[in-house]
Amino acid sequence: MSHAIRIHETGGPEVLRWEKVEVGHPGPGHVRLRHEAVGLNFADTYFRSGLYPMPLPAGMGVEGSGVVEAVGHGVENVSVGDRVTYTGFLNTLGAYSTERIVPAAPLIRLPDDISCETAAAMTMRGLTSAYLMRRIYDFKAGDTILLHAAAGGVGLIVSQWARLLGLRVIGTVSSEAKAEVARAHGCDDVINYSHEDVARRVRELTDGVGVNVVFDSVGKDTFDASLDSVKRRGLMVCLGTASGPFPLFNPQILATKGSPYLTRPALADYIAEPAERSALASELFGHVAAGRIRIEINQRYPLQDAVQAHRDLEARKTTGSSILTV
Structure with missing residues (x-):
């Protein structure tokens, strides 16, 4: 049976x-x-x-x-x-x-x-990582990404794939144990969002410029920090809502954040x-x-x-x- x-x-x-x-x-x-x-x-x-x-x-x-x-x-x-x-x-x-x-x-x-x-x-996780790395943005060696939940299933694959493409990866995690895992899989810098200001730390790590792309699978708790971490005309990718749904917001806000692009992709469409x-x-x-x-x-x-x-x-x-x- x-x-x-x-x-x-x-x-x-x-x-x-x-x-x-x-x-x-x-x-x-x-x-x-x-x-x-x-x-x-x-x-x-x-x-x-x-x-x-x-x-x-x-x-x-x-x-x-x-x-x-x-x-x-x-x-x-x-x-x-x-x-x-x-x-x-x-x-x-x-x-x-x-x-x-x-x-x-x-x-x-x-x-x-x-x-x-x-x-x-x-x-x-792998096909999600594949379209993130190969379809959603025209990455060039030297680009920088901010990767939330860097020690998660998608995070670990994206980190390794990003390294193959010559990208710099700034990962976020919730504990020092997860930070060690993230570093071991290709994160160049790791931010513990339990006690660090993510956006401020990202700006410090990028000399105030911000990152080319943010991959945000956390949602409600990280949305604002993600927007504040993207460089001018960069891309914010809303992947998931582990902490709760992304907040409703007025698109006019994007005009005050450096005109970033915002997308909420679904694997099924790729x-x-x-x-x-x-x-x-x-x-x-x-x-x-x-x-x-x-x-x-x-x-x-x-x-x-x-x-x-x-x-x-x-x-x-x-x-x-x-x-x-x-």
């Missing part, structure tokens, strides 16, 4: 339930996938809490890796026995499961040298086209397979312990990538 983590109401981690589920056979355009590992992402807590609305009851999770066990009519991009990974589509909700039916279209076949655990730990998804995945997998980017799975939880995993995630007890094992 297959099992899945499901919710019947929104709320705290306690609403996550371990339930038996019937999987059945894949219909046209779908496959039956046996998971080997499932990604744990902060965005999962948004669905669970209701910040991202969805019909209930519902499954949880949008990222997983495993083996194709059956294919429906018309599926040509994958075959039975293929090792695959997926992420980033609303129609893939339900990854917290031992086995499931999933659309074939978003599946990405894994090269032999990428394990399912590594894939589950990096598909969403991997919607198969060719672009393939290109980003290939570059990511190539860096990981060659050891240029290390994917460190710092937390592993049995799938049935998703409640504890969510508690640790929201308490900011995790670093790097976390997965649920099946």
